[in-house]
Amino acid sequence: MKNIKGILCDLDGVLYNDSILIDGVIDSINNLKNKGYKFLFVTNTSGVTSDELFDRLTNMGIPVQDNEILSPPLAAFNYVKNKGYKSAEVLGGNSIKKLFYDHIEENTTSPEVIVIGDIGKNWDYQLMNDLFNKILNGSHIVGLHKGKFWKASDGLRIDIGAFITGLEYATTKQSVCIGKPEKAFYEAAINKIGLPPENLLMIGDDIVGDIQGAKSANLTAVQVKTGKYRQELTENSPVPPDYLIQDFNELIQLLDH
Ligand SMILES: [Mg+2]
Structure with a gap:
């Protein structure tokens, strides 16, 4: 995956489950950022504003800038x-x-x-x-x-x-x-991160919101087996993920190949 320069990253189910961090994700984000990958965290979290979400992520120790969040x-x-x-x-x-x-x-x-x-x-x-x-x-x-x-x-x-x-x-x-999987939301994400679809991947746990939505916007779609992942839903999906990995920490190996 040599052409990927930016990562659209879902939050819940990928980095944490109900505010409990998944082991290793902070180091993995830092490693990817150090390798030069741009990040935009794209979430359907709608109970709070993106400012409050920024504070929540920062308090959890997730390395995020305030302009790296898109929510509905x-x-x-x-x-x-x-x-x-x-x-x-x-x-x-x-x-x-x-x-x-x-x-x-x-x-x-x-x-x-x-x-x-x-x-x-x-x-x-x-x-x-x-x-x-x-x-x-x-x-x-x-x-x-x-x-x-x-x-x-x-x-x-x-x-x-x-x-x-x-x-x-x-x-x-x-x-x-408004939110994922709507194409308009993905187009807003593509504009905000400032990279063309061929240089972007979307990583998420939701076969519809994250995977089908990303594919409809011509993005590379990576599904994790954490969070709400269900094997039968992915196997029966009309639009499968391009890659299926155990958890967010495996993304680095995938990108190195
Ligand atoms: Mg999720």
Whole structure:
């Protein structure tokens, strides 16, 4: 892989599981950076802003610069602003709400757009039914991403893509989703790191968000067997990874070949 100059790197499931670092990844990132590889950390993490994510990664000891992160909240905000929506209801952490409500009127009765981010265990029937009725009455749906599930330290957890898809099904309306595997998100990543697709690889644990998404943007795709990797999902994927490795630490050997 002599032509690779930049690495788009997923976070959760690749560098850590539910904030517990995978052994060796800090040394591996430092080694790759010392060899001259450019990094951009691309994540669907949507409960916090990229500034907060930067602080979180730094506190974990991960060598990251503040311009090396791309996550959906800001991209979603730009989308909503460009669409000209005047009022919004935002499901997410306080910093995500502030990002939107500083510029767009908060309206939890009949918002023009409902922005759906990560709210952990706060999903329940009442919330789904409330959103269902607002969408039927005309609210648009913007999802920060459409992930199916993620891996916490105690096992797999259902992700917001399942709730968004449920709302689409019940209302017969379509959402616009922002994060991986959306091609627009990968194009934003390619622009931000400043290298052409043939010089980039994407490494991640999610066969859809990371692998299929990267391939749709013509990137080399490397899947790790950590995090949410499932052998049967990869074997049955219409778009397989270019390379399948045990964990992030094996990336150096792969790049040296
Ligand atoms: Mg991941």
